[in-house]
Amino acid sequence: MMGSIIEQASSYAAEIDQVILVVAVLGGFWLLLTEGVLFYFLFRYRRKRSPRAKYMSGESHGEKAWIHWPHNLVIVCDMVIIAFAMSAWYNIKQDLPPADATIRIVGQQWAWRFTHPGSAGELGSSEDVEIVDELHLQVNKTYHFKLESSDVLHSFSVPVFRLKQDAIPGRIITGWFKPTKEGAFDIQCAEICGIGHGAMVAKLIVQNEDDYAQWIAAERLRTKG
Amino acid sequence: MGTVHHSPASQSRLASIWHRYLFSTDHKVIGMQYLFTGMAMAIIGGFFAYVFRMQLAFPGKEVLGYGLVNANNYNMLITNHGAIMIFWVAMPVLIAAFGNYLIPLMAGCDDMVFPRINRLSYQIFLLSVLVLIASFFVAGGGFGGAWTSYPPLSANPAYNLTPNGASLWLLAVALEFVAFLLGGINFITTLMNSRAPGMRMYDIPIVLWMIVIASVLFMGSVGPLIAGAVMLLFDQTLAIGFFDPSKGGDPVLWQHLFWFFGHPEVYVVLLPAMGITAEIITVFSRKKLFAYKTVLFTTIAVGVLSFFVWAHHQFISGIDPRMANIFTITTVIISVPITEMMFVYIATLYGGSIQFTTPMLFALAFLAEFLIGGVTGIFLGASSADIYFHDTYFVLAHFHYTFVPIAIIAVFAGLYYWFPKMFGRMMNDKLGHVHFWGTIIPFNCIFIPLFYLGAAGDHRRIYNYENFPDLMRGHMQDLRIVATISLLVMLAFQGVFLYNFFSSMFRGKKAGKNPWQANTLEWVAESPPPHGNFPTLPVVYRPPYEYSVPGRSSDFWPQNEKA
Ligand SMILES: [Cu+2]
Ligand SMILES: [Cu+2]
Secondary structure (H helix, E strand, O other), rough: OHHHHHOOOOEEEEEEEEHHHHHHHHHHHHHHHHHHHHHHHHHEEEOOOOOOOOOOOOOOOOHHEEEEEEHHHHHHHHHHHHHHHHHHHEEEHHHHHHHOOOEEEEOOOEEEEEEEEOOOOOOOOOOOOEEOOEEEEEOOOOOEEEEEEEOOEEEOOOOOOOOOEOOOEEOEEEEEEEEOOOOOEEEEEOOOOOOOHOOEEEEEEEOHHHHHHHHHHHHHHHOOO | OOOOOOHHHHHHHHHHHHHHHHHHOHHHHHHHHHHHHHHHHHHHHHHHHHHHHHHHHHOOOOOOOEEEHHHHHHHHHHHHHHHHHHHHHHHHHHHHHHHHHHHHHHHOOOOOOHHHHHHHHHHHHHHHHHHHHHHHHHHOOOOOOOOOOOOOOOOOHHHOOOOHHHHHHHHHHHHHHHHHHHHHHHHHHHHHOOOOOOHHHOOOOOOHHHHHHHHOOOHHHHHHHHHHHHHHHHHHHOOOOOOHHHOOHHHHHHHHHHHHHHHHHHHHHEEEEEEEHHHHHHHHHHOOOOOOHHHHHHHHHHHHHHHHOOOHHOOOOOOOHHHEEEHHHHHHHHHHHHHHHHHHHHHHHOOOOOOOOOOHHHHHHHHHHHHHHHHHHHHHHHHHHHHHHHEEEHHHHHHHHHHHHHHHHHHHHHHHHHHHHHOOOOHHHHHHHHHHHHHHHHHHEEEEHHHHHHOOOOOOOOOOOHOOHOOOOOOOHHHHHHHHHHHHHHHHHHHHHHHHHHHHHHHOOEEEOOOOOOOOOOOOOOOOOOOOOOOOOOOOOOOOOOOOOOOOOOOOOOOOOOO
8 A cells, every 4th residue: 555655665565554554444434334333323323214212321231232232343443553663663773783884874964974885894994975855775785874963953754664763863873774676765854944945955866896896996995075 | 101091880790791701710711711712713723724725736836915925935835724723622621621511400409619729720821822922023933943843953043043933932832731720620620529519429410520531531631741841951952952863862752752642642632522422413403312321431531542552653753663563553452432422312312302503413414524533543543554654645634534523613503503693593493504504515525535645645745745756646635725715615505603693692583591491500500600600509300411301291301400
C-alpha cells in the first residue's frame, strides 16, 4: 500500500510499511463496520419508519453483550497491532546491526552537514569528507549515523528510507540504515527550527561502489586543493 | 471637563450595562462572555488558516487581506492558529462556556458556588486574550516556534528571533491556564455540592459528568506545564538554562512536561463534546442512553489512562527506545474505552425514533467523523509506524479529524441545541441544514487529501513545498490546492451560521420553555432563564434519559415531574 505512494529505498522500509498495512486493515475493518452500523441505524430507525422508540437501559446482561463482544475483539486486534509495532521497532531502533561505515550528521540553522568517512569506513581519519546539504551513500551497505545538532532541535528525515530521528543539541544519537536503491532523494528537516525550517532541504545520493569511489576521490582532491 | 454631559439617568443605565455584562457574577452571563470571546477568537484562528493555506496552494502570491507571506509570517500564523484554536477556542467554548452555562441549570441550582471566582476566571481569560493579541504586534513579530513551543528554539531569542513575541505568547498561555484552573474549581464544587434535591450521582446528566471529569483531568495535568512555562520564561528572559544543554539543562524535559499536559488536554476537550453529543442523541432519538454507568466508568477509565500515554508524541525525540514500547501499549489500549463509548452511543440509536434536526445532524456527524480521527490515531500510537508518520501531514490530518469534530462540529451541535434556552428563540432549521452540509462536506475535502499528502512525505510547518523536489511529484500540488479551496468553501458557509445565529436572536420563532421536549432541568426554567434561574428550585425524581417509557402516553418524562 505505502510502496505505491512513496518508494521504499532502505532495508527496513518494507517492514514499517507492513506495520502500517496491518493497522490499515484492522483499523479499516472496525471503521467500516462501525460506520456501517451507525448509518444503518440512522436509516432504519428514522422517525418515519420508527415512530415510537424502544425503551431499554442497556444495563442488562443480554444487552451489554452487544457491546462486550466487539469490545473484546478490539482488544485482540490491539494485541496484534502492538506485536507488529514492537517487533519492527526493536529491529529498527533498538537493535544495531554491525556497520560497514559510519557517518556524522549535524543539523544547524538551517543546513545539514555530513561527514563521509575514510576508506576504512570510520570517522576521524584525515580522509574524512565534510560537505553541506549533500549526502552520498553506497547502495546495500549498512551505515551507522552519529546525529548531532549545533543549535536547536532538528529532525533528520529521509521519507524513502522511512527514517526519522530528532537531533538534540548536546547529545550524539546513534542509529542505522541500509540503502537498497540507487538514486537521488530528498532529505528533510522534520522539526520546526526557525525561519529557515521550510527551506532546510538536503540531497541524498545513493550510488554503487564504483560511482561512489569516483565521487569521493574527486571530492578529496577538491577539498585538499 | 468635557462638553458632553450625561444625564444621571443615562449614566446609570450605562453603568448598569457595564455592570451587567462585564462585571456580572451570573453564571449564564459569564458563559456567554466565554462563548462570544471564543467565537471571536475562532474568527482570528480561521483567518490565519486561510492565509497560510493560500500560501501553500499558491506559494509566493499575495494573499487577499494579508499580503505576501514570508517564512517568518508563515511560522507565526501556524503557531498561533494552533494555539488559538486549542487554548482560546476549544477550551473556553467547550469547558468554560458550556460548563458555566449548563452546570447550574442542569444541576438545578441558582448559580455557581463561587460566583466571584468565576468572574475573576473570565477576567483573567480576557487578559490572556489581550496579551496574546499584543504579542502579534510587538517588535520582532509574533512567536513562530509552533504551538508546542519546543526549546531551545523557543527558549533563546537568538534562535527564534522573536524576543518579545515569544515571552508574551508564553505569558498569555500561562494566564489562560490560571483562568481555567479557577473555573475548574467552581465546576467541581458546584456539581458535587449544589445539585437539586433528589439528584443522585446516577441522575446527573452525562454532559455534566463529562465537563467535571474534564476539569479534574485539566487540574491534574496542568501543574507540570505551568511549572515548565515558568522555567521557559526564565530561560527566555534571564537565560537561566533549564532547557539549555550547554548549561546542564535538557530540552527534552520540556517535551515531557508539555505532553504530560498535552495528551490529557485532548480528553479535556473531547469529554465535553462527548457529553453534548449524549444529550442530543438521546433527545432526538427519544431513547434512553444505553448503559449510563458504562459510559460514566469508561469516561473515568479514559481519564486515568490519558495520563500514561504522553510519550507517544516523543517516540523519535531521543527518549530511550525501550520506553517507546510501554507507551505503544498504553496508547493502543486507550482505543478500548474510546471504542466502547462509540459503541454505546451507536447502541443508543438502536430502536430509536430518529429526527434529523440541525443539532442532531451535527451530533451524528461528530460520531461519524471522530471515528476516523480515532482510527487514524492508531497509526501514530504504533511506534514503528510513527517513525514514518511523525511530524507529517498525516498527523495533522489525524488530529484535525479529532479536533474539528470536537471544537467545531460538537460545538455547533450544542449551540443549535441550547440556543432556544440561551436566547428564548429558535434558530432557522433550513439554514441550519445548509450550514451543516456546507461545513461537513468541505471539512472532509480538506483533510482527506492531507492524509494522502502526509503519507506521500509532506512534513509539517513548511511554507513552500517548491523547495522539495520529491514533494512536488505527481498531483501533490493539486491536492494542496484542493484542500485550500475546500477551506475557502467551508469558511464561506460559516457566514450562513453567523447570519442565522444573530438574526434568530432577535427575529427567531419564540421557543417556550422546552421546545425539544427534553427531560433535563435546564428546560424547566424560562427561556432565557432569569438571574437565579428557577422561580422555585426544582426537585428531581428520576434519571435524565427516561424517554419513550412504556405505558406512558408522552414520550418524555422530565426529571422534575412528580410521577
Ligand atoms: Cu527544521
Ligand atoms: Cu497524545
